[in-house]
Amino acid sequence: MSDPLLQVDALRIALAGNRTTYNAVEEVSFEIGRGEAFGLVGESGCGKSITALAIMGLLRRPLSLAGGRIVLDGEEIQDASAAEMRRLRGKRIAMIFQEPMTALNPLSPVGKQIAEMFVLHEGMGWNEAMDRAEEALRQVRVPSPERRIRDYPHQLSGGMRQRVMIAIALACSPELLVADEPTTALDVTVQAEIIDLMAELCAAKGTAILMISHDLGLVANMCRRVAVMYAGRIVEAQPADAIFAAPRHPYTRGLINSLPRLGERSRRGRQKLQEIAGTVPSIAGYPAGCRFNPRCPEATEVCLTVSPEATPLPADGLVRCHHHG
């Protein structure tokens, strides 16, 4: 990709244990173009959220950046100072978290929390910033924003709180929005609305999205390209359509085939769901070689010892499997 907005290159994140240090994330590389929606999918513990935190410069002990580069618009930010990162965050890269109740300040009215963005990053006075906050609430379709700006987070429903989070994140029209499971805490009908809203506003502002989720279907619907993570590594990356039509990694295939799909029973009758054997390995017990090998139906001798390299696929894709055929 020519001139990407964000480039993550061979990212490695270390987790300091009592005696040893583990690599919670390693060899993670991907690029996001300007205005592009990119999805990072994986199960809990696979390293997707800490990858997001690393991009935001928010890794804290026992986690730390142990290698690799994070390049935003041609500029390396992995070693940026805390002050530099504070200037970037909110202004050029912003983040939405899973649980809006814990991410918002419970002691501050939501209007003030939005206005703060304009004061900090655009040097506005508070009066003007509050007007802009009201406008921002209107944009995320909070009803009667002129009254809502004085509400505290606990006075809002979960969906409304997540709208406030989006308003804060998009206040300064950032170039990149990192959304970490933004709808997991919400009900399904509300989720659909929030996703639509996020996609629409980002398209209007030209903001790129890094969407992080365990829900492959949700991500594939929203993003042009998708990367699948397993046990700290990206095992496959492909355009969203291709990943469903022709998944190349056995883990991706397993994920797609293991979930009951709406309408499937009507079409083909009830089939036994395909299971992925075993359990997700813990970080202390990552197997040697390919980390998926104990659960993989196609594993052979080589998978037990040699970690597979990334094989490039068309359209900036990759697969990390010895038998990707």
Next chain:
Amino acid sequence: MVEPLLALDDLAVHFKVGSALAGGVRTLKAVDGVTLDVKPGECLGLVGESGCGKSTLALAIMGLIPPTHGHIRLDGVDLSQRQRLETARTVQMVFQDPYASLNPRQTVRRTLADPLRLHGVTDRAEVEIRVKDMMDRVGLRPEQADRYPHEFSGGQRQRIGIARALILKPRLVICDEPVSALDVSIRAQIINLLLELKDEMGLAYIMISHDLGVVEHVSDRVAVMYLGRIVEQGGWQEIFENPRHPYTRALIAAIPDPFHRAVVSARAKAKGEIASALNPPPGCHFHPRCPLKAERCTVEVPALDAVAVDHRAACHFRERTD
């Protein structure tokens, strides 16, 4: 006609919230006039979003919350007339969170053996055999019996939860979101296991879930709840292929289908958010979010009337299919 195993008749569970000093006592109608039945060996999928009352309904059936009015009948006998232990041998429950619902200080053996002893199985050898047999059935190795819950992964813990529910050979098992706390790659294992056990042991299930893919896969019949009321119920195929309540359509439309990108008509989507059960909208509870809303919906509660054989919908426009 097969006698229902479980029959709910105009069941309501109301809670008093608040105090007379602070703003007055208000009534939360968590379950508000639910009539349903479950036949032996049948799986009823119960769908709804948070706060719709589906978990309260489950707890009422378990006898853990007394109904405000209406009846819960098991084998034709009202729950209040039945012996507590006898009910426990008929209805059991599998909980959502296998981390929180197992006693961390009890081994698997103790978790499984205690109910047997409580229900009068005192012969040690028999207890041992039944514990082993049940562990085997749910896919745990009997030699793991002396381990504690923290030594197991999430999926295995849910297997322990299922074994605990089945050890007394109940006839009805209420599964409250049994896979939503599990890793995505583990869910298929547990769903397959639940379906196998249903066939092997002739169980009836009430499968509570917000995941319509799972509900469609496992259910024989489906009931959709919204703010304490059933808004639609019927055979699984009727519900999924010919949904007649706009809320059911909105739920189906909200599921991202990776294979058919964004084909959902904007019309099917629900607007806004679920109202508080403390202060539900008058008339049809769904009307503020409904694309078909008319004057009538704001005043008149629609009855849960038949639209086809074994298919009922509580909507004034149940005949409209657009």
